[in-house]
Amino acid sequence: MPRRLPFQPAETAIQAAVVDHWLALGRPNTLVAAIPNARAAGQPGLTKGLPDLLVLGGLVGVGLLELKTLTGEPSDEQIAVRAICERARVACEIVAGRDAPIDVLERWGVVRPRAGRAA
Ligand SMILES: [Mg+2]
Structure with missing residues (x-):
């Protein structure tokens, strides 16, 4: 019987889920917004590898989040964009699963911590 991956x-x-989390627990003067690259067409400046979410405010100022599933792998273009961000001193993280990006938003001071976690 083939081994099944967990859901x-x-x-x-x-x-x-990440955007909903920010809508519920986002700190004032912050923004978590989609970078509409997926299936976008015709807009000048569309660029492969741009992260999924733009994050503004909090402790980070400007941050970018590339979301992956637990088994997803970043593309070469996504890794290249992260390298540009590192050189530009812009926070950019590639994170897998649902909880890791929320952990980053907490660390970046963009959302209030979840119950039972340190402030
Ligand atoms: Mg992604």
Whole structure:
């Protein structure tokens, strides 16, 4: 019998959960917004490898989050964009699963910590 992987949400579901989390627990003067690259067409400047979410405010100022499923691998273009961010001193993280991006948003001071976690 083939080994089944445990259930894992699709990347769009992860992104929805992260945005919903920010809508519920986001700190004032912060923003978590989609960078609409997926299936976008015709808009000048569309660029492969741009992360999924733009994050503004909090402790980070400007941050970018590339979301992956637990088994997803970043593309070469995504790794290249992260390298540009590192050189530009812009926070950019490639994170897998639903909880890791929320951990990053907490660390970046963009959302209030979840119950039972340190402030
Ligand atoms: Mg992604």
